[in-house]
């Protein structure tokens with residue numbers, strides 16, 4: 001073959017070889033004959049053009065094994081007889097890890113698997129490339145030679161491109177026969193382990209958040225026209241990124257900007273553009289070229305162990321997806337309002353606002369490749385009652401839109417294309433959960449009183465108007481935390497007074513007699529407002545956020561307070577202040593609230609009957625100023641999500657560290673106990689509204705610490721109430737007090753044992 005070795009930044013494909021293969025492949029597809037015949041012709045063609053003694057195609061079977069489907073050069077008796085177990089031999093490795101294998105001395109490689117029936121021991125060098133489509137391996141294309149040689153980058157490029165075309169033909173059913181790769185690939189079940197980031201189990205169909213465009217036409221008849229398409233799409237892509245970067249709001253928005261800058265750099269990478277053009281000149285359509293080059297880049301980056309390269313791969317993937325959407329002439333994004341009735345949203349990453357764009361009445365589940373249980377997208381998923389699994393690595397590349405999928409947020413698993421047995425088992429689980437839900441509903445009007453007569457107030461967390469019906473459904477005693485920033489995060493522009501007022505009025509009206517605690521804007525950390533200029537911060541969670549913003553730039557806060565006050569005319573208003581770190585801040589913030597209160601009375605507006613101002617206890621420093629803090633507040637609510645992340649110095653949005661500590665361990669429980677004690681001393685009500693309040697075992701411990709009021713996601717009210725009804729609070733208090741004296745006590749197992757021995761339903 002005519003071969004040209006590329007420079008070290010790109011591999012220039014051997015044009016003639018690739019073009020010959022493309023042309024001949026097109027002819028083979030047009031000829032009559034069955035799929036097997038076509039496969040036979042394909043291997044003969046490749047062996048000829050690549051000057052290889054052997055060319056073989058192995059296809060994956062349902063059990064993951066590989067079967068030799070066609071060969072030129074090996075013994076024909078081996079066809080349909082030679083099978084490789086999953087991961088066996090070099091060919092198995094190629095399929096298992098989706099990597100190209102280029103070995104000059106294959107038979108001496110430790111993974112080499114000798115098959116006498118093929119007669120392959122006389123071949124030394126081997127080049128195996130995965131036959132894959134949309135990230136799913138369907139089989140392996142192999143060439144072998146007698147001589148000891150390493151195949152050139154050009155050879156690799158030609159083989160990879162050919163494998164891509166073969167994959168397309170396999171899926172379309174044009175090659176091989178019935179019962180082969182097509183059915184196999186479409187019916188492959190898989191399980192992806194992740195982390196449950198909300199509650200529940202959902203069965204449904206995949207909706208890709210930003211779906212990959214499936215390339216249907218791979219070979220072009222008019223390379224010049226395709227080249228023009230690639231060039232135009234590239235210009236459009238660059239212009240769209242420039243536009244985004246120049247956009248005033250985004251221009252200042254920290255991480256967005258970095259990401260876009262990186263995109264812009266990659267989009268302007270001449271090597272990328274050149275590789276795309278070369279692929280088109282080799283006979284591919286523009287879309288196929290994008291996919292081809294994307295696969296090549298992935299394969300190269302896959303070999304790098306440095307995580308920076310994996311990040312770059314993600315950027316390149318996103319960029320390729322964008323280019324593909326431009327070529328396809330559509331945004332490629334599903335109309336969020338027009339979902340199938342059992343939609344399971346699958347995304348690499350998803351913002352809170354993006355999630356809320358989807359029609360929640362049809363959304364059953366969510367799977368993301370990042371996300372931890374305390375991230376805001378998880379909190380919103382919980383509020384919407386959607387089963388969600390995070391950390392499902394690689395899921396986007398392994399599913400097609402419309403695939404059957406099961407999201408198990410309880411076990412932290414995602415089942416792709418599940419077997420009928422799996423569907424039946426999960427349907428049973430769903431039915432069982434629904435039955436239990438009915439039992440919880442029956443408890444709706446039952447008060448949460450422990451066996452020894454302690455009444456526990458159970459409040460609900462909310463953040464949107466759509467959450468409000470849960471108040472009646474769950475039987476919660478009121479709203480213990482209304483996260484006002486969600487409305488701000490959803491809006492394209494800053495919500496002005498009137499819009500805020502409308503929302504808060506509606507919340508208050510829906511709550512009826514039940515109290516509502518409004519939390520003042522908590523912006524910063526993972527809560528970003530795209531329209532608000534914020535300087536880039538190294539550590540936004542401990543940066544200029546929440547009360548710090550309110551005190552430095554009071555205009556936003558005062559407008560919000562005005563809306564709270566007017567929405568609460570004639571009733572009691574509770575305002576909760578997030579991220580307080582010094583007692584004196586409460587004096588300053590109360591002065592701002594009082595000023596608005598006075599102003600409204602002066603202007604003749606009907607005022608609330610009482611305004612209570614409370615602090616969220618989220619910053620550990622506050623624990624050591626309780627004497628100063630208590631007289632300045634009407635109530636305290638522990639934001640345990642933040643308190644724990646700061647107490648343990650473990651980023652709540654980073655799953656790798658978020659699970660390193662246990663909320664039921666000595667440090668946080670001792671801290672909370674001191675807080676409850678101080679609350680009693682100063683007669684200041686103390687409650688807790690972080691995620692731990694919604695977990696029955698944790699809630700049991702909180703009651704043991706003396707909490708008599710907690711706030712949680714509405715779905716947790718039933719399970720927590722069930723626990724309370726079976727608990728003896730005094731006994732728990734005594735048990736926990738003893739354990740807390742012992743610094744080495746493993747609290748979680750001890751508490752679980754207590755629950756078991758005392759028949760507490762946790």
Ligand code: PEP
Nearest residue numbers: 639640641642689690691
């Ligand atoms: C918390 O930190 O526990 C809390 C309730 O607030 P958020 O989760 O909104 O930060």
Ligand code: MG
Nearest residue numbers: 618639641642
């Ligand atoms: Mg918080």
